[in-house]
Amino acid sequence: MGTQTAPDRRPTLELDGVSFGYQNTAVLAEVTLQVREGEFICLLGPSGSGKSTMLRLLAGLESPQKGSIRLGGAQVVGPGLDRGVVFQDYSLFPWMSLTENVVLAIGKAHPGLLREQRHELAEEYLELVGLAEARAKYPGELSGGMCQRGAIARVLAMGAPVLLMDEPFGALDPVNRTRLQDLLLEIWNASKPARTIVFVTHDVDEALLLADRVVVLGACPGRIIADMEVPIPRPRPRRQTYARPEFHTLRKTVNEHLQGDMLRRLSDAETVEEAAGI
Amino acid sequence: MNEIEVSGVAASALHELPAFRTATRPEQPAPRVTGYFAGKEGWCLLAVLVLLWQVVAWVVPSRNRFLFPSPVVTIQALWSSLPELGKGTVSSFIILIPGYIAAVVAGVALGILAGTTKWLERLTVPFTRVVAPVPPTVYVPYAIALLPGFRSAAIAVVFIGAFWPVFVNAMAGAASVPQRLRDNARVLGLGKVEYLRRVVFPSSLTHIFSGMSVGLAMSFIMLTVAELFGANAGLGRFVQFYADYADYPRMVAGILFTGAVTFVCMRALDRLKRRALFWQR
Numbered sequence: 167m168g169t170q171t172a173p174d175r176r177p178t179l180e181l182d183g184v185s186f187g188y189q190n191t192a193v194l195a196e197v198t199l200q201v202r203e204g205e206f207i208c209l210l211g212p213s214g215s216g217k218s219t220m221l222r223l224l225a226g227l228e229s230p231q232k233g234s235i236r237l238g239g240a241q242v243v244g245p246g247l248d249r250g251v252v253f254q255d256y257s258l259f260p261w262m263s264l265t266e267n268v269v270l271a272i273g274k275a276h277p278g279l280l281r282e283q284r285h286e287l288a289e290e291y292l293e294l295v296g297l298a299e300a301r302a303k304y305p306g307e308l309s310g311g312m313c314q315r316g317a318i319a320r321v322l323a324m325g326a327p328v329l330l331m332d333e334p335f336g337a338l339d340p341v342n343r344t345r346l347q348d349l350l351l352e353i354w355n356a357s358k359p360a361r362t363i364v365f366v367t368h369d370v371d372e373a374l375l376l377a378d379r380v381v382v383l384g385a386c387p388g389r390i391i392a393d394m395e396v397p398i399p400r401p402r403p404r405r406q407t408y409a410r411p412e413f414h415t416l417r418k419t420v421n422e423h424l425q426g427d428m429l430r431r432l433s434d435a436e437t438v439e440e441a442a443g444i
Numbered sequence: 445m446n447e448i449e450v451s452g453v454a455a456s457a458l459h460e461l462p463a464f465r466t467a468t469r470p471e472q473p474a475p476r477v478t479g480y481f482a483g484k485e486g487w488c489l490l491a492v493l494v495l496l497w498q499v500v501a502w503v504v505p506s507r508n509r510f511l512f513p514s515p516v517v518t519i520q521a522l523w524s525s526l527p528e529l530g531k532g533t534v535s536s537f538i539i540l541i542p543g544y545i546a547a548v549v550a551g552v553a554l555g556i557l558a559g560t561t562k563w564l565e566r567l568t569v570p571f572t573r574v575v576a577p578v579p580p581t582v583y584v585p586y587a588i589a590l591l592p593g594f595r596s597a598a599i600a601v602v603f604i605g606a607f608w609p610v611f612v613n614a615m616a617g618a619a620s621v622p623q624r625l626r627d628n629a630r631v632l633g634l635g636k637v638e639y640l641r642r643v644v645f646p647s648s649l650t651h652i653f654s655g656m657s658v659g660l661a662m663s664f665i666m667l668t669v670a671e672l673f674g675a676n677a678g679l680g681r682f683v684q685f686y687a688d689y690a691d692y693p694r695m696v697a698g699i700l701f702t703g704a705v706t707f708v709c710m711r712a713l714d715r716l717k718r719r720a721l722f723w724q725r
Contacts, residue, residue: 225627226630227631247632251627251631257628259625259642259643259646260724261649261723270632274632304723305723306723
């Protein structure tokens, strides 16, 4: 893999020959990947490429059948508070208000804090994501975008150095998605030291706008087919970024990789179902 | 929980479809029953049935009239028995409340443990398959013989009657906590006790409440059956006593009163359920 390790950026997440599958289906085959500290990396691929599985493995929700996953040199066994996770939906407990949700997470991540301090911290982070007014509301009373803001506030409040995000904006409408992408970039740019983010998406533009590096996955079984840096300087104002020639070149390359993988599957497969990985 | 599950991706994808959109957002509101009787249909039917009862009571030959008291006679009997019925209610509740509450607490605690622990779940299989379906009324004579005093025996049978529905439902609820919520609890690093208390319990509440309402109905059945056997006070005892003395107006009044008490208790439980599950609306 093309990992040009800069001297000040050591690899923090390492997948080494990781394979995973269910019964007879291989979901991931021999995946090797290094994520550097403070890097924003996007896993991009069609459904069936195992990108969500990869994130679950990194989160410790699943264990690899072959190979190893290390975080800061130590083997990953099970979930840990050093990795914050944002799921596509359901990230908040519906029977707790936004504040209660964030306070619960803070209580686990910073057990030394007093009750009032936990509440103060929770409100601080809810304000950061623009939910100060809605802090007493319950997830059922909020829109999908607001729930994801809450989930981001929660994961930030936990202060984990590594954030794992599984299509966090996938279920949102375009306007909310745009807003949340900007919010995430803003927060990530502002945080010192920069957090490491692994972000799963199937949206090429989203990946190129957000990431330092895009890892393209192919399907059936899931494996890495391309790994490319995104040499667009930050900050990346949306309009200017979309207008840059590099953006278009990269988009074209990524799409070619995705299309190539799809065509390969179509020519290998006897049926369309097989090609789709059904 | 089902409502929450559908409100995810599937639902939002469905809403994208034009056909679905028109189906869920009708231009005109659905035709509603309007006028004076709207929403009161059940009560109207009840009124009609009472009227029918009165008519039948007029038609019944006078020598059988003591067996089939008219509504007017029954209401008079009810009115004059109110103090006695009140005392009977208190006496019944002294049995019902401890038995029911103990059943709910034990049923929820054990059900949640069994629903989240594989070996405990396997351990309960013979009991939920063989013991739970036994109609609990069959335990009444033995409980009265076995336990000291009628009250403790009655509390025990109320407990048995209410325990199984609560337990089985709590277990089902705990076993069906959605994967996403379990993942969430795991990535937050919740401990076992915290997980059970703050995730599994609230997530199972819908199931628990259906178990609780079946359990409440069961405990009324158990209570009155036990009282028919050996009480010297209580609602079931009231009915049995006046039946023995062939005072059927009072007996029917007792049945109606017991029905009313059951109705009030079920409504109270429904209120509690709505308050506890406010976040589902």
